[in-house]
Amino acid sequence: MGRPPLTDYEKYIRTEELLALQKPAADLTCHDELQFQIVHQVAELWMKLVDHEITFAAAQLKEGHTARALRALGRVRGVQILLLDQLSLLDTMAPRDYMTIRNALGRGSGQESPGFKRMLQLPDEIWPSFEALLQTRAVTLRQIYEQPDQHPELFNLTEALVDYDQNLQAWRMRHLLIVYRQIGVGTPSLKGKPSDLLAEGMKHRFFAQLWSVRDELFAEWTKTHPYGADKGYHG
């Protein structure tokens, strides 16, 4: 007797293909390899959705549809939280198991992740649409941050972009903690010491102007600070 015909659910979700994308139990190099593979595969799917939503948000901004863009960016924020949260699953893995998996992975590295590479490019793709919108509305970033309540929609939009930047940095930091936990703090990886390599990435600000506008605001405020301009923010 053959297998029963596929249900509509199986056909639509394509469960057969999806569940065939992991190594069969007999081929796993260790028990934990299935989790390792699934966490990475799920991450690639979430990053595909982030790409889809940011590309859409950029197009919406171009048309001046800020509310719709904001809804898409809200979804991106949710996906980024999932990406961050799911990293903690890997804390349940023993370094010995990672070594075994690492052998199976060969010279493969997370740096080659197509989804992550897209996530690094997306800020440059949405920024021009955002800048064009500010021009159309004849508002500067400085004005938005000086008076957020005068520009509530634009403020929500700029903060949604800051969320993207911050959540990406949070992911990088959390990922580095996993690296320390699995391979130690000083172990060289394929491309140098991960702590140096990954910490370098953490310094990057994707929407530089959204951070420098904060510096500007505080520089201005510090001048009027009762403890004196020369003492800086903390007085």
Ligand code: HEM
């Ligand atoms: C046991 C868990 C993990 C370990 C031990 C680990 C280890 C590493 C190491 C050592 C690097 C530095 C580059 C290299 O030497 O290859 C790296 C980079 C990277 N890994 Fe992982 N990784 C883990 C889980 C993940 C997961 C779940 C993802 C999700 C896609 C991921 C994505 C990346 C990315 C995107 C980079 C480049 C990061 C950047 O440029 O800031 N890694 N990983």
